Amino acid sequence: MQTLLWQRAREPFKGRWSLPGGYLAQHDTLEESIRRHLAEKVDVRELSYLEQLETLSDPKRSPQEWQLATAYLGLIPSDIDPELPGDSDWHPVDDLPPLAFDHDSIVLAGRERLRAKLSYTNLGFALAPDEFTISELRDLYAAALGHDVSATNLQRVLLRREVLEATGRQRASGPTGGRPGSLFRFRTPELEITDQFAVLRPPGPARLPVA
Amino acid sequence: MQTLLWQRAREPFKGRWSLPGGYLAQHDTLEESIRRHLAEKVDVRELSYLEQLETLSDPKRSPQEWQLATAYLGLIPSDIDPELPGDSDWHPVDDLPPLAFDHDSIVLAGRERLRAKLSYTNLGFALAPDEFTISELRDLYAAALGHDVSATNLQRVLLRREVLEATGRQRASGPTGGRPGSLFRFRTPELEITDQFAVLRPPGPARLPVA
DNA sequence: TAAGGTTTGCGACTATGGGGCGAAAACTGT
DNA sequence: ACAGTTTTCGCCCCATAGTCGCAAACCTTA
Numbered sequence: 001m002q003t004l005l006w007q008r009a010r011e012p013f014k015g016r017w018s019l020p021g022g023y024l025a026q027h028d029t030l031e032e033s034i035r036r037h038l039a040e041k042v043d044v045r046e047l048s049y050l051e052q053l054e055t056l057s058d059p060k061r062s063p064q065e066w067q068l069a070t071a072y073l074g075l076i077p078s079d080i081d082p083e084l085p086g087d088s089d090w091h092p093v094d095d096l097p098p099l100a101f102d103h104d105s106i107v108l109a110g111r112e113r114l115r116a117k118l119s120y121t122n123l124g125f126a127l128a129p130d131e132f133t134i135s136e137l138r139d140l141y142a143a144a145l146g147h148d149v150s151a152t153n154l155q156r157v158l159l160r161r162e163v164l165e166a167t168g169r170q171r172a173s174g175p176t177g178g179r180p181g182s183l184f185r186f187r188t189p190e191l192e193i194t195d196q197f198a199v200l201r202p203p204g205p206a207r208l209p210v211a
Numbered sequence: 212m213q214t215l216l217w218q219r220a221r222e223p224f225k226g227r228w229s230l231p232g233g234y235l236a237q238h239d240t241l242e243e244s245i246r247r248h249l250a251e252k253v254d255v256r257e258l259s260y261l262e263q264l265e266t267l268s269d270p271k272r273s274p275q276e277w278q279l280a281t282a283y284l285g286l287i288p289s290d291i292d293p294e295l296p297g298d299s300d301w302h303p304v305d306d307l308p309p310l311a312f313d314h315d316s317i318v319l320a321g322r323e324r325l326r327a328k329l330s331y332t333n334l335g336f337a338l339a340p341d342e343f344t345i346s347e348l349r350d351l352y353a354a355a356l357g358h359d360v361s362a363t364n365l366q367r368v369l370l371r372r373e374v375l376e377a378t379g380r381q382r383a384s385g386p387t388g389g390r391p392g393s394l395f396r397f398r399t400p401e402l403e404i405t406d407q408f409a410v411l412r413p414p415g416p417a418r419l420p421v422a
Numbered sequence: 423t424a425a426g427g428t429t430t431g432c433g434a435c436t437a438t439g440g441g442g443c444g445a446a447a448a449c450t451g452t
Numbered sequence: 453a454c455a456g457t458t459t460t461c462g463c464c465c466c467a468t469a470g471t472c473g474c475a476a477a478c479c480t481t482a
Contacts, residue, residue, distance in 0.1 A: 024268075026277060027277050028268075029268050030268040052265055055281050057241040059238040066237060066238050068241075
């Protein structure tokens with residue numbers, strides 16, 4: 001699990017690593033603006049997910065001018081590795097350098113949001129390649145959640161929720177041998193909330209036929 | 212469940228009902244700004260909760276000028292009924308008049324957020340009076356969630372999560388008779404997430420001793 | 423004081439969904 | 453063939469939520 005950072009060329013925080021971004025142009029949507037600024041760094045077509053996080057307005061967040069910032073969370077699948085310009089690089093999210101502005105808190109918010117949504121939505125499609133084995137998916141979840149994940153459980157849960165489906169194919173076994181894993185894919189490439197964790201549910205019978 | 216609206220005095224949308232708000236002053240925090248603008252309408256000390264929702268940036272959201280808006284969700288307990296100026300009033304959230312700008316979508320987002328957080332946090336303290344019976348609480352939850360809620364269940368769930376505690380006292384029975392209900396209160400008046408609904412939990416034994 | 427109506431409290435049972443574990447299956451390489 | 457590795461799957465357990473029904477506690481009226 002990595003974060004894309006670039007090294008600031010100008011003051012303030014010159015030389016510090018920071019999240020990619022830039023100023024909002026007149027009559028632009030925030031999302032368009034984000035995509036535009038990101039496009040200068042990476043191939044934006046790879047962005048599998050983009051969601052607004054929060055708007056920061058502490059008057060002291062920038063040492064020079066008074067400015068607001070709206071933070072977004074963007075994700076790309078684990079199997080693509082876009083070209084990067086020299087001033088940008090991926091950093092493991094568990095070991096980030098000191099960041100400019102309040103970007104640490106933004107990263108934190110993003111991780112938290114991702115962690116939560118992995119639990120009750122089908123987000124995960126945004127992290128995974130088109131096809132994958134359960135073990136590969138488990139590793140992605142473990143990296144994002146920050147703790148071990150049981151492959152058995154992951155498979156059962158995501159299948160029951162009808163988030164995953166089997167492709168029928170299976171991956172050739174790795175160099176160390178072992179049984180080859182079946183390949184799965186996410187059913188839909190858009191965010192769907194797996195309700196059913198609304199805890200004070202509406203009255204009535206069950207939702208999902210066990211099939 | 213009501214929403215505070217005020218009738219716009221100026222164009223655009225003159226005469227239309229809209230959510231309270233106003234422009235952000237230089238070097239202000241968004242939250243301070245919200246509180247300030249709200250203070251012109253109601254007694255802000257009553258605000259039991261305030262949370263940022265989202266920032267809207269559609270260039271066409273205002274017919275005249277290009278402007279951004281950051282929406283907040285504010286809540287007050289059900290037992291207080293602050294004085295309002297003539298141009299403001301409470302409207303039942305299930306039957307709102309046409310709203311100015313994109314305020315419908317903001318209301319929707321707010322309701323959704325409230326609904327979700329009622330399920331997995333102790334928010335609810337923001338809606339309820341200091342002390343209340345389970346039935347009263349049930350009615351609040353039912354109004355906010357939009358569906359019936361079982362009092363039995365509500366009590367058990369919130370007690371197990373240690374969100375509620377009994378005061379020992381009980382309310383005098385109503386005019387129609389009936390057994391008087393015990394009074395409860397929320398343990399803490401700040402937002403606490405009742406984790407344990409993170410669905411792919413870290414490995415290990417249970418969290419809450421059943422006591 | 424007894425009866426009837428109303429509301430709350432509570433225990434028992436059920437349903438659902440997640441977690442853990444171990445054996446069997448399916449590979450590779452020696 | 454056999455050992456080592458990884459995946460798959462069935463089985464059982466437990467935690468938590470949902471449902472139901474009866475008993476308890478209170479009022480009013482007879």
